[in-house]
Amino acid sequence: MIEDKSSQRTPLSQLGEFALIDHLTKDFTLNQNSSVLGVGDDAAVIKCIDENLVVSTDMLVEGVHFNLAYTPLKHLGYKAVVVNLSDIAAMNATPTQITVSVAVSNRFPVEALEELYAGIQTACNYYKVDLVGGDTTSSTSGLIISVTVIGFSNSENLVYRSGAKPNDLLVVTGDIGGAYMGLQVLERENEVFKVNPNNQPDLSMYTYIVERQLKPEARTDIVELLKKLEVKPTAMIDISDGLSSEIIHLCKRSKTGVDLFENKIPLDPQVISTCEEFNLDSTTIALSGGEDYELLMTIDQKDYDKIKGNPNLTVIGYMTEPSKGMHLVTRGDTKVELIAKGWQSF
Numbered sequence: 001m002i003e004d005k006s007s008q009r010t011p012l013s014q015l016g017e018f019a020l021i022d023h024l025t026k027d028f029t030l031n032q033n034s035s036v037l038g039v040g041d042d043a044a045v046i047k048c049i050d051e052n053l054v055v056s057t058d059m060l061v062e063g064v065h066f067n068l069a070y071t072p073l074k075h076l077g078y079k080a081v082v083v084n085l086s087d088i089a090a091m092n093a094t095p096t097q098i099t100v101s102v103a104v105s106n107r108f109p110v111e112a113l114e115e116l117y118a119g120i121q122t123a124c125n126y127y128k129v130d131l132v133g134g135d136t137t138s139s140t141s142g143l144i145i146s147v148t149v150i151g152f153s154n155s156e157n158l159v160y161r162s163g164a165k166p167n168d169l170l171v172v173t174g175d176i177g178g179a180y181m182g183l184q185v186l187e188r189e190n191e192v193f194k195v196n197p198n199n200q201p202d203l204s205m206y207t208y209i210v211e212r213q214l215k216p217e218a219r220t221d222i223v224e225l226l227k228k229l230e231v232k233p234t235a236m237i238d239i240s241d242g243l244s245s246e247i248i249h250l251c252k253r254s255k256t257g258v259d260l261f262e263n264k265i266p267l268d269p270q271v272i273s274t275c276e277e278f279n280l281d282s283t284t285i286a287l288s289g290g291e292d293y294e295l296l297m298t299i300d301q302k303d304y305d306k307i308k309g310n311p312n313l314t315v316i317g318y319m320t321e322p323s324k325g326m327h328l329v330t331r332g333d334t335k336v337e338l339i340a341k342g343w344q345s346f
């Protein structure tokens, strides 16, 4: 429904691989001091002075991770970068470079890739990361995008999933469940559209959650905020799957238990109202939804005064001895075992 049928369609074969790479990357400039050499040689060169290089990769597959019926390619390019930057933020590190690899079928014209790269460039500019390379190849049907991100951190600042201790506070950034509910709205409108293509969807009631789904942001700002507050989390992870599955990852890697308080989970009013409309329980959505790209961290109790009242950080529970297990404390004050029902690839 978002595709513009009147737009120009230049077949990929008209340019060929090398001209295409050149065409897509010519407007990207290098801004990081550590970017010595970018696109155009056999490999990029990144300067590393006495710091740790942090690397992460994510792959997005058409039909599995995105549906082009309601995902504009520009948003997809932006999101493909953001989901990677989020992983670097979750290490408490700063992203500096990306590489982008695409497998694309001749179903896509050059203009489609231009859109994709416009989104990638918007993300690069906003987050001040440099595109320094990638790969371009053909696929028999769908579109596949793989982004690798490189970041830096000195050893003192790096935060792993494994550092949580009993009594540490469990803290989440922003609010959660929005991306999943945005997806529910988009899926519903897409079904309506399939039946009646003249029906233009009215998404004005759902702007926040649709944006959470189509244009998520990476919380690189939190890395800066924590530095400013002089707080180093004891453990951290980004919320790509549901909250419960990420909490369980932290507990398992750190060998702790957890008490998570249902009434503390931050939810946007639009998430609550849309859950009511869809007859879904908002706690279940927060626990099992996904794609929010917020950060989940544990913080030593002694740092509580430093984070207290900060609108970006919500305390939702605390870590316990491993023998206590992993629990959700409900609004009715009963304890139920936390289980992972997040997004599963297989």
Ligand code: ADP
Residues within 6 Å of the ligand: 021, 025, 038, 039, 040, 041, 042, 043, 044, 100, 101, 102, 131, 132, 133, 134, 135, 136
């Ligand atoms: P090679 O044959 O050595 O793999 P390529 O012809 O694939 O080299 O790539 C040439 C240059 O273009 C390299 O610097 C590579 O990193 C870059 N590049 C290739 N595809 C992309 C892409 N989709 N996005 C950004 N840079 C790319």
Ligand code: MG
Residues within 6 Å of the ligand: 134, 135, 136
């Ligand atoms: Mg190549």
